[in-house]
Amino acid sequence: MTPSAPLRILVVEDEVLIALELEFLLGDLGYTTVGVAGSSQEAIALGRDTAPDVAFVDIHLIDGPTGVAVARALSENPHTTVVFMTANAKRIPDDFAGALGVIAKPYSERVVAGALRYIAEARAGHAPTLDGLDGFRLAPGPDRAGPPH
Amino acid sequence: MVLTDPHLPDNPIVWVNDAFLKLTGYGRDEIVGRNCRMFQGAETNAADVARVRAAVAAEESIEVELVNYRKDGSWFWNGMTIAPVRDETGRVRHFYAAQADMTGKHSLEVAMKHANIDLERRVEEQTADLRAALEQKTALLHEVDHRVKNNLQVISSLMLLKARRTQQADAREALNGMAERIGALSTVHRMLYSTGDVSRFNLQEFAGDFVSDLVAGIEGDRTEVSARIDSIAVSAAMAAPLALMMHELTTNAVRHAFPDNRPGRVTITATRCPDGLRMLIEDDGVGLSAGIPNPGGFGRSLVEMVVRQLRGVIRWDETSPGTRVEITVPLDAISLQDVAMKTDPAPLPHRPMQ
Numbered sequence: 357m358t359p360s361a362p363l364r365i366l367v368v369e370d371e372v373l374i375a376l377e378l379e380f381l382l383g384d385l386g387y388t389t390v391g392v393a394g395s396s397q398e399a400i401a402l403g404r405d406t407a408p409d410v411a412f413v414d415i416h417l418i419d420g421p422t423g424v425a426v427a428r429a430l431s432e433n434p435h436t437t438v439v440f441m442t443a444n445a446k447r448i449p450d451d452f453a454g455a456l457g458v459i460a461k462p463y464s465e466r467v468v469a470g471a472l473r474y475i476a477e478a479r480a481g482h483a484p485t486l487d488g489l490d491g492f493r494l495a496p497g498p499d500r501a502g503p504p505h
Numbered sequence: 506m507v508l509t510d511p512h513l514p515d516n517p518i519v520w521v522n523d524a525f526l527k528l529t530g531y532g533r534d535e536i537v538g539r540n541c542r543m544f545q546g547a548e549t550n551a552a553d554v555a556r557v558r559a560a561v562a563a564e565e566s567i568e569v570e571l572v573n574y575r576k577d578g579s580w581f582w583n584g585m586t587i588a589p590v591r592d593e594t595g596r597v598r599h600f601y602a603a604q605a606d607m608t609g610k611h612s613l614e615v616a617m618k619h620a621n622i623d624l625e626r627r628v629e630e631q632t633a634d635l636r637a638a639l640e641q642k643t644a645l646l647h648e649v650d651h652r653v654k655n656n657l658q659v660i661s662s663l664m665l666l667k668a669r670r671t672q673q674a675d676a677r678e679a680l681n682g683m684a685e686r687i688g689a690l691s692t693v694h695r696m697l698y699s700t701g702d703v704s705r706f707n708l709q710e711f712a713g714d715f716v717s718d719l720v721a722g723i724e725g726d727r728t729e730v731s732a733r734i735d736s737i738a739v740s741a742a743m744a745a746p747l748a749l750m751m752h753e754l755t756t757n758a759v760r761h762a763f764p765d766n767r768p769g770r771v772t773i774t775a776t777r778c779p780d781g782l783r784m785l786i787e788d789d790g791v792g793l794s795a796g797i798p799n800p801g802g803f804g805r806s807l808v809e810m811v812v813r814q815l816r817g818v819i820r821w822d823e824t825s826p827g828t829r830v831e832i833t834v835p836l837d838a839i840s841l842q843d844v845a846m847k848t849d850p851a852p853l854p855h856r857p858m859q
């Protein structure tokens with residue numbers, strides 16, 4: 357993939373309306389949604405099939421609070437940057453299950469756009485800033501900006 | 506009282522008074538000539554008996570409490586003072602023992618001990634109950650918080666989805682407007698529960714986030730929005746109406762004060778004042794009378810309703826150029842609880858559009 361190609365994003369979200377609107381928003385922002393998964397099984401299978409650049413993962417899925425396990429599975433692929441997108445950030449374990457950070461629900465379009473800009477720059481090996489992105493919080497610990505490529 | 510003679514075999518009792526006979530239920534002839542161990546029994550503490558024996562052997566006096574038995578087999582706490590009685594040469598002639606029935610005192614002690622243990626157990630039980638209740642309450646609060654946030658996200662997605670599929674510009678704008686209002690309320694909710702203090706909310710923090718969202722949403726770079734908000738803690742009950750009011754007035758100014766790509770600026774100021782909270786929304790746009798008639802005037806009537814709800818006062822002024830809206834609302838008791846919170850003005854940096 358060339359650095360200028362739009363990020364390919366997997367949406368793991370059990371609320372169909374939220375997922376659909378998010379898909380539109382990602383399209384508006386110039387990104388590609390490679391798939392939407394509502395359950396952990398679906399999410400892990402789609403992750404394997406599509407090898408997305410970014411995965412937005414809700415904690416509560418159709419089969420329960422399985423988003424943490426999904427994040428862990430998806431971030432096994434060093435190519436994929438996982439970001440939680442949840443109203444339940446308290447459920448995220450201390451190590452963030454390999455995720456880069458979390459976008460708090462309810463999110464604004466600005467925060468989603470800003471987080472993706474941050475991720476794109478981090479993946480490109482730059483050092484982006486989080487200025488003004490109150491709704492996006494990084495995992496603690498050393499630089500986990502994702503794989504440079 | 507009892508006297509014993511250590512010079513006779515086994516240190517027997519040689520004299521006893523009537524009180525002792527009454528206490529133990531024995532007759533004098535049943536006691537005299539026998540050793541004091543006749544009063545001991547199963548419940549008598551062997552270590553205490555050993556101490557008595559050691560004191561007698563050492564010819565020292567001792568105070569001790571022993572369980573003794575009466576003739577009828579019942580027991581009592583015998584508080585004894587035993588002392589050697591010496592003759593003029595210093596030789597021990599007798600041992601003298603004075604007794605007192607300490608059973609009352611002992612049962613009181615035992616009762617106190619039991620009562621204490623019982624109280625401790627009850628306190629522990631209640632603490633555990635309270636802790637469980639608190640945990641349950643916290644879990645419930647998280648659950649409700651999570652659901653509210655999720656529902657706000659769903660509602661906002663619904664509005665935006667419908668807006669995308671709506672052809673008529675008016676209707677689409679109305680739906681987007683509602684989505685934005687929901688967004689403002691969402692920001693309040695997110696901030697209210699993220700700080701750990703669910704009863705209060707910092708207006709300054711909200712304004713920072715809100716202005717960023719607003720600026721990100723307007724096209725072009727002719728409108729500059731800046732906010733100067735004191736760090737003011739307001740109660741959760743006031744947070745939503747205040748946020749809605751700030752959103753409505755600022756959005757109105759941005760949307761309607763600058764037609765035909767007219768450049769300008771919008772300033773939001775909020776300060777503590779003697780009457781409570783004073784908020785100013787100023788723009789240097791075309792002014793109220795010259796502005797495009799507000800569709801239904803919904804924004805303005807919404808603001809007036811909210812101000813009424815907060816028991817505040819609102820003034821609309823033409824400042825030629827522009828409009829100035831001044832709102833004063835009294836702060837409620839919960840908001841005022843925290844006057845100590847830094848009230849010095851900490852202006853937000855200018856956030857001009859790029």
